[in-house]
Amino acid sequence: MSFSSGSTPPERFTRRLGQLVDIETPSGWDRGLNDTYDLLEAWAGTALGRPERIVSGGVPHLYWRGADPAVPKSNRVLLLGHADTVWPLGTLAENPFAVAGTRATGPGVFDMKAGLVLAFEALAQAGDVAHVSMIVTGDEEQGSTTSRALVEKAAGACGAVLVLEPGEGGALKTARKGVAQYRLGVNGRAAHAGLEPHNGVNALIELAHQVLTISELADLDRGTTVTPTVGKAGTTTNTVPEQAFVDVDVRAWEQAELERVERELRALRPREPGAELAFQGSVNRGPLERGMSVGLLRSARVVAERLGLAPVAETGVGGGSDGNITASLGVPTLDGLGPDGGGAHARHEWVDLTSVRDRASLVAGLLADRAP
Template sequence: MSVSSGPTPPERFTPRLGQLVGIETPSGWDRGLNDAYDLLETWAGGALGRPERIVSDGVPHLYWRGADPAVPKSRRVLLLGHADTVWPLGTLAENPFKASGTRATGPGVFDMKAGLVLAFEALSLAGDVSHVSMLVSGDEERGSITSRALVEEAAAACGAVLVLEPSEGGALKTARKGVAQYRLGVSGRAAHAGLEPHKGVNALIELAHQVLTISELADRERGTTVTPTVGSAGTTTNTVPEQAFVEVDVRAWEHGELDRVERELRALRARAPGAELAFLGSVNRGPLERGMSVDLLRSARAVAERLGLTPVTETSVGGGSDGNITASLGVPTLDGLGPDGGGAHARHEWVDLASVRDRVSLVAGLLADRAA
């Protein structure tokens, strides 16, 4: 099936991108997210039917169930993205949207507001979209805590998921590391640091031993990282610390490695007499393994060749996305279909506007293929 003609970026893409970036949407902030959803609804028109605003624990998400129930599940496609960004309120005043030549900058422009704009451009070119659903979540940057169940529900109803997260150097993302997050708490006993420190149990010293042990759980050959990140201990400079904690970030290409690290973390024991350990946390997102992407990658390469687009390449990345969640359900998932650029989560993040036209055609072509 061919892709229909219609308005193509960057003519309409850039002003739309400026509109969306101009709405601040920190994760979970309902006012900004709802303003962004209002804008997305106007772009969608009635192509996907009427969307739902689903609020979970105060966080709104936008869901077009879209797909005609008569369409077989194997042909249904979920377009998946998020409207939230890592940027706090007020960032826009210091770093407003700018477009110069082929580069656009601004908070959230790369991760991943450009991908959302691109999705609606692709929908306008794809022709029949009766097989398409779309979900835009509002807390992906925080680990999809309130949206996970909705992501799973939407993906389970479809035969494929196309994730509009940004490209990596022009390449599609066919593998992502799984992510687990933990918090190790240490309880000791407070005492005066000058008068009788020997009567205390120093939670900070215990934590130091544990942090060194935790860091050794990484496996460089397998690409498994175990990184202590945020820590704290104590109350005053003259008190033996009674409490301490450390946050631990774990990433791995394989489910088995995430399981191994969790087992070893939970098997840790306190070294100091009187100290106690407590663990919180779990796997947040399983890995997006390449086997869940290869068929869609093959389709993308065929579409690109047929339409005379830039040849499609692939890459593996350490960061997680909602594509990890959908792939873990066993639903074929292709990630990184947004525009090229760089600087995710950095003040200099940017989008390559020259990459947009090919990527819109690619996504539209994939949608058209699934309709056939």
């Protein structure tokens, strides 16, 4: 049965969500992450077997290998999520977990603690889950630097990945832009700004030339954005800046576009005599292209119709997730299976508690359909 917008919010889900939000988990903070993992292990019981806490680069991640080795790879499913949030320690005191009517608010409630709670609601409904593995990482919001190898290894052993990131207006995410991060550094030569500026090489002027050039690498018709974000130059107000840098955020729907922008960034040359450029960075996450999601989307639509749920819509978004990583491996990936809501990375982020039961039933149905 469909869970209507006028229904009472699910009690167990709401209670558990409050428990998670009440633990602050900025990316990489082991104490909060381990406290969160304690809760998740208790909720999981024995359904997925005994989990491992894998520490990489000082960051703990939680991994249920789960899947019976006898299960064919094509039937194995990886549930994927993250426990870390963008919020620093102390945010909870200013913005505590709260429920008003059918909305829950608080730091990390939408992105993506609600998705973690929902995973266990779905597992409870799915029955036999001997074909299911699950990973909860602790550094997704910082680019999955320490968890990438774990995610890649686990996904490579599975035939499908279901990502419990939040939904977008109720729609599943069948495409995500790939993300690349770069830093362009400029080396000049310092000099006194009043006595002999002509003897210096102004790194800030060179940087200005480069920023204008960089901004022209975008191709908005193809959805490719190239955005200079953070920049810095100089040390004192009376010195010709010797060094400067700019950080650049690149996003594109297609891998070929990410590669094109990187080539053009690496081809940049100095404009000011005596200036030198230093380039670093790479593609952090390749795009989640729709072709890697469409099969699972069809399955979700069949499940929704069978269960009497609302028709399943789809969307593409500019933000990346670990689903980008798994799709780049060639593993079918469906994202946005968490509850509906809004305000990711904003203080007003919220979850629609009336969306929980339908979404949990949809995920449970997808898991059940892939059982051998």
